Amino acid sequence: MILLKVTSKTGDRELKFIGGIVVKFLLSIIGIVFIGGLPVLLSGIGERELRLQAYWQSVKEIVYALFHAGDLTYKVIGLEQERSLFPYLWEPIIYSLIILFSAFLLASFLSILLTIFTMLFSQKKRNRIKFFLYLFESIPDVLVILLSQLLVLFLYKQTGILFFEIASVATEKAYLLPILVLAILPTVQLFRISILSFEREEGKDYVTLAQSIGLGKLVILTFHILRNAIISVFFQSKKTVWFMLSNLFVLELLFNIAGITRFLKSTLQPKMFTIAILSIFIPLFVFYTVGEMILSKKANKGEEI
Secondary structure (H helix, E strand, O other): OHHHHHHHHHHHHHHHHHHHHHHHHHHHHHHHHHHHOHHHHHHHHHHOOOOHHHHHHHHHHHHHHHHOHHHOEEEOOOOOOEEEOOOOOHHHHHHHHHHHHHHHHHHHHHHHHHHHHHHOOOHHHHHHHHHHHHHHHOOOHHHHHHHHHHHHHHHHHHHOOOOOOOOOOOOOOOOHHHHHHHHHHHHHHHHHHHHHHHHHHHOOHHHHHHHHOOOOHHHHHHHHHHHHHHHHHHHHOHHHHHHHHHHHHHHHHHOOOOOHHHHHHHOOOHHHHHHHHHHHHHHHHHHHHHHHHHHHOOOOOOOOO
8 A cells, every 4th residue: 555655646746736737838839939920019119009910910920830841931031042951951950969969068178077086186276277178168159260260270280180170061061069069168167167066065975975985986976976065066967058059140141051050140030040949949958858858867957965
């Protein structure tokens, strides 16, 4: 009887969790649809009027387009020729998502590596390392991109070897350098989050116990503190992803990447804008939802395992 009650409670919690995810997803989709029509609503602001009727018509067109995406066509600004939206749009979507997720995973790995390295030092030396990295975070992203391209060109001039593609062309796409550049500033942001989590975990009882039985500092950091701190870092990394998305447009522009943000620049139609935004939002939503489901089984949003 007790076992049945426990199983029932667990099942209820899982159903509530899944229900919450579905509700959150649907509300997010609805919000994006309404945001997609905002340019139409605000198009008459110069004449001091809100075009509510045109806005509602635009929202209805967006909803219809979402259910008939396979029939959509679009016009590039400045051109009269219409093109089919799909399967054309899959290529820029996949290109942008590969760069975004690869840069995020690289930034996550490097930030954890830097954090473990920093934690091996005394508090005084830690503060110096943190100060230097926080100072580096203030460098504009455009400057980071341009300096990286100039460095590659300088190395090519000195050695005759092109280590990275500095721009995408019709025959070859640039991947490695854009991923490295997009990961630089997020690495520092995630480092700032992870170092705080590591230092908070460092003062807890299980760390004192591990030290008392003679475990080395590196072992404690990698096998005990890391598995608890990484949960907190994951839940706080969403702001970093939004920061990366804001930099993605600049990156695609300067590296001549035919990605999804470049597509948004080429067309101002509300339904195209909405579909492009959803193509980024849905993979990110799935990524964080799956991650939350996995981590919630091990800890309660950052509490130690």
